[in-house]
Amino acid sequence: MQIGIDVGGTFTDGVLIENAQVLRSCKVPTDSQALLKSIVHVLEKLLEEKTEKISRIVVSTTLMTNLILEKKYLPTGLILIPGPGLNLKEHKFPFSWEIITGGVDFQGRIIKNLNEQEIVKKVQCLVDKGIQHLGIIGKFSPRNPSLEIQTAEIVNRHFPTLEVKLGHQVTGQLNFIRRAMGTGLYLATYKTFAQFIASLKNALKERDITCPVFILKADGGVIPIDKIMNFTIDTVLSGPAASSFGAKSLLPEKTSAFVMDIGGTTTDFSLILDGNPLLASRGVKISDVYTPVRSLAIHSLPIGGDTGIEIKNNQVTLTFKREGPPACCGGNTPTLTDCMRILNLTDLGDENKARLSFQSLSSKLDLSAEIIAQQALDKAVELITQEINYIFKQWQEEPLYRIWQLLNEKNIKPRNLISIGGPGKPLGELVSKKMNLTHINHPLCQVANAIGAALASPTYEETIRINTEKREISSSWGYFSKNSRQIKGKMSAEEAAGLALQIFKKYLQENGVEAQPEIYHQEVFNMVRGWSTTGQIHEIKLGVPVQVTGLINNKE
Amino acid sequence: MSKYTGLVFFPAFDWAISPTHPEREERLLYTRDQLLEEGVLDFPDIIEYKAKFADKQDILRTHFCLPSFENVITDAHLIAAGSAILIGEAWHHREIKNGFALVRPPGHHAMHVTHGNRGFCNINNEAIMIEYLRKKFGYRKIAIVDTDVHHGDGTQDIFYHDPDVLFISLHQDGRTLFPGSGFINELGGPNAYGKTLNIPLLPGTGDQGINYVFDNLILPVLEEFKPEIIINSAGQDNHFTDPLANMKVTAFGYGSITKKLNPDIMVLEGGYAVETALPYVNLAITLALAGKDFSQIQEPQLKESMLKETSENMEYIKKLCEKLYLIWQNHTNIDLTKIFGKDDYYTTNRQIFYDTDYFIVEQEEAVRRCSDCGGLIIFKSRRKEGRKNPTFLCISIPIYACPRCQQEGKDRFLQECRNNNFEQVFLQNKPEDTYLTKDDYYG
Structure with a gap:
C-alpha cells in the first residue's frame, strides 16, 4: 500500500492506494501556519490503526512556494563573480549582493583571478548588513568551480561563522542569474525547510512508520526524505506537478490531454502529450523570482471557485482574487461557485444563500441572478479557453536548434480535457464544449493531486x-x-x-x-x-x- | 511601438560544410552558452522565436538556382532563410521593435544567379527576406548595411540595378581579402547609380575607424535616403581575433555601431572566431538591440593598445568618407551615358569564383536601360570547366517593373522557350509572383 499526500494552499489531500485501486481518500483544510498538522491529520484519517502494510509515502508540500511568495527569508547575502559581460544592474536580487573581481569563460578557463583583500572587504560589507548566510556564485562556475571554491576558502578563514553555499552545488545548468537566485533561495530558506523535514520525520517515527518516505519535486520526480536537503528549492510548485501526474494516472495510456486543476484561488494548466506531462524549457518563475528549478510546463490563471464576481463599467466581471468561501457555503460575497450553484451546475451548499449574495448585483444592473451568473461564467470560460490555446501554442513555438528536430516535429493535438479539483466538473464541461474537446472527470479527480504524489517515481x-x-x-x-x-x-x-x-x-x-x-x-x-x-x-x-x-x- | 526585441536563434548544431570547415556545428555553440549563462532570454522584453522553413517560392523570388533548386538548396538553407523572413514578418506586424536572426548558414555572398556555395553561402537570407516583405506588404525603400569583413558581393549583385534599395558595405579592402571586390567605383547599375556604396577599409582598422565611418558617412547617407526598413548584414569577422581576416574591431565596437545604426532587422553573416569573438559579439549586439548596457563586455584577449587607430589610417578613412559622401551627394547629377553607354541594354561579362565548391562560372548580364523601373535583367550563365557545360538563360522582371519591362520579359521567355537554344530557361516574374522554366512552357 502506498500513500500520497499533497499539501495545497487551501486543502491537504491524501490517498491510500493498493494494486492500482484507491482504497481511501480524504481532504482536510490546510493550516498554512502549521503544515505538519495537516499532514498528520491526513495520515491519521488514511491509516486508522495499521501502519505495517505501507510500502511508501510521498509528500508534496507547498512550503517552499509559500516561503518564496511570502519572502520569508533568513538574512542572506551573495558574492557574485560575473567577470566581463552583462551589467548586473540590469537584474534585481531580493538579497544583498556584492561583485568581486575574477572571471571564468564558457570553456571553464580562468580569465581573471581573485583578489583576497577585495573579497574580505566586500564580505565585511555584507556582514555589516547583518547577513548570516553567504552564497558565492561565479559565471560559468559549472564549467569550472575553482573560483567559487577559492573564494569560499578565503571567506571561511576570515568569517568562520558564515554559512556558505556555492552556486555550482545548487545547479550545474547555465544561467548565472538563476543560479545566483537559486543559491540565495536555498540559503534563505534551508533552516525553515530543515525544521519542517525534521518534524515530519519525527511525526512519522512517533507513529511507527518506517517505510521509505519521499518528497515530490516540481518536475514530478521524488527524492528520498534523507536526501531532500540537497534539493529543497526543487520542491517549489510540486502541487501542480502532482495534479498533472495524477491526471495522467487516471487517463488511458498514451493519451494526450489538457489538464485543468481548479482550486479556490487559481487554476493551474498543464499538458500531457502521448501520456507524458510536458516539461518546461526554462526554470520555474514564481511571482518575480526566476529560479533554476526544472518543472512541468505549468500555467496559472487567477481564477478559481472562490473568485469574486463584481460589476465594473456596467459589465459583469471577475475580481481575480479569492473573496473567502462562496456565499452558498456561508461566505459573504458572490463567487464563481455561486454562479454555478444558481445555474444548477453544482449542488454544493445552499442555493438560497447564493441567490441572496447576488441581490445587490442584480439591482445594480437590473438583470436576473441567472443572467449575471451566466455572464460571469462565460467570462471565466473565455479566459480559460484563451489560456489553454496559449499553452498549446507555446509548446508548438518552443525554439529548436537542430535541423532534424524541425524535420521531425510532433504534431499532436490533444482532444481531451481532464478537470481536477472542486469546481472542476461544471467548468470543465463548459470549457470542453466550447473547445470541442472530450471532457474527462470522475470522482477521483477530486484527489488527483494526491494520487499523482502517491504514484510519482524518481525522474x-x-x-x-x-x-x-x-x-x-x-x-x-x-x-x-x-x-x-x-x-x-x-x-x-x-x-x-x-x-x-x-x-x-x-x-x-x-x-x-x-x-x-x-x-x-x-x-x-x-x-x-x-x-x-x-x-x-x-x-x-x-x-x-x-x-x-x-x-x-x-x-x- | 512595440517594446520587444525579437531573436531567432538557429545554430544548426547538426550541419557543417565539412568537419573542420569554419562553417561547422561548433560555430554558435559558445554563443549559445554565453547567451544562456547571461540569462539574456529571461529578459521580459526579449522574445525568442522558433526557426522555420522558407518556401521554395520565397527562394525563387530572389534567386535563379542552377542547374535546379534541389541542387543548390538544403534544409539548413531553407531554415536560415525562413528564420530571417520570420523576424521580418514579426517586425512588420509590430510584434517587435527590432530583431536579430542569429542563424547559420550565412548568405551575403550568394548572388542573383546561384550555382552552389561561394564564401560559405548558397542563398542570400537578407535578400530573400527583403523580397518577401516587399511582395507581401508593399515595402519599397530598403537600406542594407553590411558590416561583415568581406564585401557583401552577393547582396550587391542582387540589388545592383534596384533604385529603391540602398546597399552599403564596409569591409576589409578587396585587394587583401575574399571576394576581391567592393571598391569605391562599384556604385550601382545604370538604373540605380549611387545606390551601392562600398567602403573598403585597410587591414588593422578598429573601433575608432568604423565608428568614424558610421558617424560621417553611413548615418548621414541613411538620413537622406529615408528608408522604410534598415537591415544590417551582421557579420562578426571584423573582430580582432577573426582567423580569416585582419581587422581590429571589438565586441564593444560592434555593440556601439549597432546602437548607432539602430537597425530594424539584423541577420548574422560571417564571423569565425568561434570562441574569442562570437560569444562576446553576439551578446553585445543582442544587448545593444534591446537597449541594454553592453559596456562591460570585454574579450579576455583585449588590450588597450588595440583600441587606437594609427593617424595614417584615420587620415585614409577621413578622405575615403569625404570622397564617398561627395559621390552620394552628386549621384543624381551624373551623365550616365559616359559610364554605361547609350545602348538599350547595358551588358557586362564576368567570371565568378565559387571558392567553396571550387569552380568558376562565366556569366553575361544584360540590363534594360529604364527610367521607370530597375529594368529587365537577363543572365546567360554556365560553369566554366569543360566545354560541354550547358548555358542557362535567366530572365528577371524586377518587383516594381514598369509595364514595358514586364512585357518584354514575358515575350523573351516565350521566344527562348520556342527557340530551345539553352539547357534551361527561367523566368522570374516578381510582379506576378510566378517563377517558370522551359519545362512549364512545354509541360
Missing part, C-alpha cells in the same frame, strides 16, 4: 558535457571533474555515452535511487583551432524517464 533529465581537450566533465546537477583519466583526446559516441552513464549512475546511487538511466540524445562538436581538430565536446542528455507506477483503475 531525471540531466546533461553531461565532456570536453576532451581540457579533459573535463561538467554536468547539469553540478558534478565537475578535471584531469579525468577516463577521457581520451578523441572519444567515440559509445565511449562518451558509457562514461556519462557511469557518472550518472553514481549520482543516482548517492541519492538512493534505483533506476535504469537512459540516454535521450547525444551530440559531438569537433573543436577546431586553426585548421585542425584539437578536441571534442560531447553533450549527452540522459536521465530516468517519467514512470507513474501503475494506472489507477477504480471503476465507478
Whole structure:
C-alpha cells in the first residue's frame, strides 16, 4: 500500500492506494501556519490503526512556494563573480549582493583571478548588513568551480561563522542569474525547510512508520526524505506537478490531454502529450523570482471557485482574487461557485444563500441572478479557453536548434480535457464544449493531486558535457571533474555515452535511487583551432524517464 | 511601438560544410552558452522565436538556382532563410521593435544567379527576406548595411540595378581579402547609380575607424535616403581575433555601431572566431538591440593598445568618407551615358569564383536601360570547366517593373522557350509572383 499526500494552499489531500485501486481518500483544510498538522491529520484519517502494510509515502508540500511568495527569508547575502559581460544592474536580487573581481569563460578557463583583500572587504560589507548566510556564485562556475571554491576558502578563514553555499552545488545548468537566485533561495530558506523535514520525520517515527518516505519535486520526480536537503528549492510548485501526474494516472495510456486543476484561488494548466506531462524549457518563475528549478510546463490563471464576481463599467466581471468561501457555503460575497450553484451546475451548499449574495448585483444592473451568473461564467470560460490555446501554442513555438528536430516535429493535438479539483466538473464541461474537446472527470479527480504524489517515481533529465581537450566533465546537477583519466583526446559516441552513464549512475546511487538511466540524445562538436581538430565536446542528455507506477483503475 | 526585441536563434548544431570547415556545428555553440549563462532570454522584453522553413517560392523570388533548386538548396538553407523572413514578418506586424536572426548558414555572398556555395553561402537570407516583405506588404525603400569583413558581393549583385534599395558595405579592402571586390567605383547599375556604396577599409582598422565611418558617412547617407526598413548584414569577422581576416574591431565596437545604426532587422553573416569573438559579439549586439548596457563586455584577449587607430589610417578613412559622401551627394547629377553607354541594354561579362565548391562560372548580364523601373535583367550563365557545360538563360522582371519591362520579359521567355537554344530557361516574374522554366512552357 502506498500513500500520497499533497499539501495545497487551501486543502491537504491524501490517498491510500493498493494494486492500482484507491482504497481511501480524504481532504482536510490546510493550516498554512502549521503544515505538519495537516499532514498528520491526513495520515491519521488514511491509516486508522495499521501502519505495517505501507510500502511508501510521498509528500508534496507547498512550503517552499509559500516561503518564496511570502519572502520569508533568513538574512542572506551573495558574492557574485560575473567577470566581463552583462551589467548586473540590469537584474534585481531580493538579497544583498556584492561583485568581486575574477572571471571564468564558457570553456571553464580562468580569465581573471581573485583578489583576497577585495573579497574580505566586500564580505565585511555584507556582514555589516547583518547577513548570516553567504552564497558565492561565479559565471560559468559549472564549467569550472575553482573560483567559487577559492573564494569560499578565503571567506571561511576570515568569517568562520558564515554559512556558505556555492552556486555550482545548487545547479550545474547555465544561467548565472538563476543560479545566483537559486543559491540565495536555498540559503534563505534551508533552516525553515530543515525544521519542517525534521518534524515530519519525527511525526512519522512517533507513529511507527518506517517505510521509505519521499518528497515530490516540481518536475514530478521524488527524492528520498534523507536526501531532500540537497534539493529543497526543487520542491517549489510540486502541487501542480502532482495534479498533472495524477491526471495522467487516471487517463488511458498514451493519451494526450489538457489538464485543468481548479482550486479556490487559481487554476493551474498543464499538458500531457502521448501520456507524458510536458516539461518546461526554462526554470520555474514564481511571482518575480526566476529560479533554476526544472518543472512541468505549468500555467496559472487567477481564477478559481472562490473568485469574486463584481460589476465594473456596467459589465459583469471577475475580481481575480479569492473573496473567502462562496456565499452558498456561508461566505459573504458572490463567487464563481455561486454562479454555478444558481445555474444548477453544482449542488454544493445552499442555493438560497447564493441567490441572496447576488441581490445587490442584480439591482445594480437590473438583470436576473441567472443572467449575471451566466455572464460571469462565460467570462471565466473565455479566459480559460484563451489560456489553454496559449499553452498549446507555446509548446508548438518552443525554439529548436537542430535541423532534424524541425524535420521531425510532433504534431499532436490533444482532444481531451481532464478537470481536477472542486469546481472542476461544471467548468470543465463548459470549457470542453466550447473547445470541442472530450471532457474527462470522475470522482477521483477530486484527489488527483494526491494520487499523482502517491504514484510519482524518481525522474531525471540531466546533461553531461565532456570536453576532451581540457579533459573535463561538467554536468547539469553540478558534478565537475578535471584531469579525468577516463577521457581520451578523441572519444567515440559509445565511449562518451558509457562514461556519462557511469557518472550518472553514481549520482543516482548517492541519492538512493534505483533506476535504469537512459540516454535521450547525444551530440559531438569537433573543436577546431586553426585548421585542425584539437578536441571534442560531447553533450549527452540522459536521465530516468517519467514512470507513474501503475494506472489507477477504480471503476465507478 | 512595440517594446520587444525579437531573436531567432538557429545554430544548426547538426550541419557543417565539412568537419573542420569554419562553417561547422561548433560555430554558435559558445554563443549559445554565453547567451544562456547571461540569462539574456529571461529578459521580459526579449522574445525568442522558433526557426522555420522558407518556401521554395520565397527562394525563387530572389534567386535563379542552377542547374535546379534541389541542387543548390538544403534544409539548413531553407531554415536560415525562413528564420530571417520570420523576424521580418514579426517586425512588420509590430510584434517587435527590432530583431536579430542569429542563424547559420550565412548568405551575403550568394548572388542573383546561384550555382552552389561561394564564401560559405548558397542563398542570400537578407535578400530573400527583403523580397518577401516587399511582395507581401508593399515595402519599397530598403537600406542594407553590411558590416561583415568581406564585401557583401552577393547582396550587391542582387540589388545592383534596384533604385529603391540602398546597399552599403564596409569591409576589409578587396585587394587583401575574399571576394576581391567592393571598391569605391562599384556604385550601382545604370538604373540605380549611387545606390551601392562600398567602403573598403585597410587591414588593422578598429573601433575608432568604423565608428568614424558610421558617424560621417553611413548615418548621414541613411538620413537622406529615408528608408522604410534598415537591415544590417551582421557579420562578426571584423573582430580582432577573426582567423580569416585582419581587422581590429571589438565586441564593444560592434555593440556601439549597432546602437548607432539602430537597425530594424539584423541577420548574422560571417564571423569565425568561434570562441574569442562570437560569444562576446553576439551578446553585445543582442544587448545593444534591446537597449541594454553592453559596456562591460570585454574579450579576455583585449588590450588597450588595440583600441587606437594609427593617424595614417584615420587620415585614409577621413578622405575615403569625404570622397564617398561627395559621390552620394552628386549621384543624381551624373551623365550616365559616359559610364554605361547609350545602348538599350547595358551588358557586362564576368567570371565568378565559387571558392567553396571550387569552380568558376562565366556569366553575361544584360540590363534594360529604364527610367521607370530597375529594368529587365537577363543572365546567360554556365560553369566554366569543360566545354560541354550547358548555358542557362535567366530572365528577371524586377518587383516594381514598369509595364514595358514586364512585357518584354514575358515575350523573351516565350521566344527562348520556342527557340530551345539553352539547357534551361527561367523566368522570374516578381510582379506576378510566378517563377517558370522551359519545362512549364512545354509541360
